[in-house]
Amino acid sequence: MNPVLLRLYPAGFRRAFGDEIAESYREATEGAGRRARLREAADIATHAVRLRLGLGSAHPGGRLFAAVAPFALAATAAYAAFNLIGSAGDWYVMRAAGTPDRVSAFMAFMNGCYLLTLIGAVVALAGRYLPGVLCAVAGAVGSSVTFLYPVWRMPPDLRWELVGFLLAPILIAALPLACPPDLRPARRVRGAAGTLALVAWAVLLVGAVVVIDPLGIGLHFPWRFGVPMIAALFLAGRRAFAGIRTTVRLACAAAPFIVTMYFSGWVQSEEILALLGALAATAAALRLRRGKGPDTVNPA
Numbered sequence: 001m002n003p004v005l006l007r008l009y010p011a012g013f014r015r016a017f018g019d020e021i022a023e024s025y026r027e028a029t030e031g032a033g034r035r036a037r038l039r040e041a042a043d044i045a046t047h048a049v050r051l052r053l054g055l056g057s058a059h060p061g062g063r064l065f066a067a068v069a070p071f072a073l074a075a076t077a078a079y080a081a082f083n084l085i086g087s088a089g090d091w092y093v094m095r096a097a098g099t100p101d102r103v104s105a106f107m108a109f110m111n112g113c114y115l116l117t118l119i120g121a122v123v124a125l126a127g128r129y130l131p132g133v134l135c136a137v138a139g140a141v142g143s144s145v146t147f148l149y150p151v152w153r154m155p156p157d158l159r160w161e162l163v164g165f166l167l168a169p170i171l172i173a174a175l176p177l178a179c180p181p182d183l184r185p186a187r188r189v190r191g192a193a194g195t196l197a198l199v200a201w202a203v204l205l206v207g208a209v210v211v212i213d214p215l216g217i218g219l220h221f222p223w224r225f226g227v228p229m230i231a232a233l234f235l236a237g238r239r240a241f242a243g244i245r246t247t248v249r250l251a252c253a254a255a256p257f258i259v260t261m262y263f264s265g266w267v268q269s270e271e272i273l274a275l276l277g278a279l280a281a282t283a284a285a286l287r288l289r290r291g292k293g294p295d296t297v298n299p300a
Helices: 003-007 011-029 034-053 060-097 101-126 129-145 148-152 156-161 163-178 191-212 220-236 238-242 247-264 269-292
Strands: none
Touching (some): 003 034, 060 247, 101 163, 101 220, 129 163, 191 220, 220 238
């Protein structure tokens, strides 16, 4: 075993468990191919970095990220669905107006990235965690990259204001990667057929909203963001809500939704303040509840 891998661990942990880790690595890679050795080395390096950052399942930070991860995935799914619905309406208008095909090709690529993000978030919520999160991150990166050129052509003072618009979806989609592996949600859907049916349900839900209001005439909240958000939270399940046991977890779980709603374009700064006020009121209610019993939130 490469000594560099062991040096990634904190000194105390290395002294206590270094020999055990080295022996486990030797047993796992004995007679194995290069790919297996690389996978084991990557697992060890990831575990060591988590311990260095205090993101293991035994650390408060790791448990906090585990509680927030389902809500970050739900926010990512809702944001991707919101943009898919909006892009479908825009595409309909541009096709009717005879817009050049190069714009349609640009929108097709962008919508493909949003669709990949939506599918990845849904698959992760269904229990195929790591592949789903990686797909969601890849889609978020792709959709943000499509905006680099038009954003870069804007005046410098406005250009840097839009950096958050490009980075926020990527950071929220990547946040579930900080969840410790042993605290990831259990697989809720068995088999490829069940996962495919769940993905089809998500895509059909987006299509239904597009059919109901293709031009966005109705209010954006209940149609373009609210419906996908409720569906994603339903998919996250009761167990995700049961993990919100403290006011800090409540605030962190709400943050991805507030950020994505802001960058969706239909929530203004004043409305963000109202959302923060509602969050503060809920936190105050939790504190009062803690004085009477466990600081938990009843998901019902």
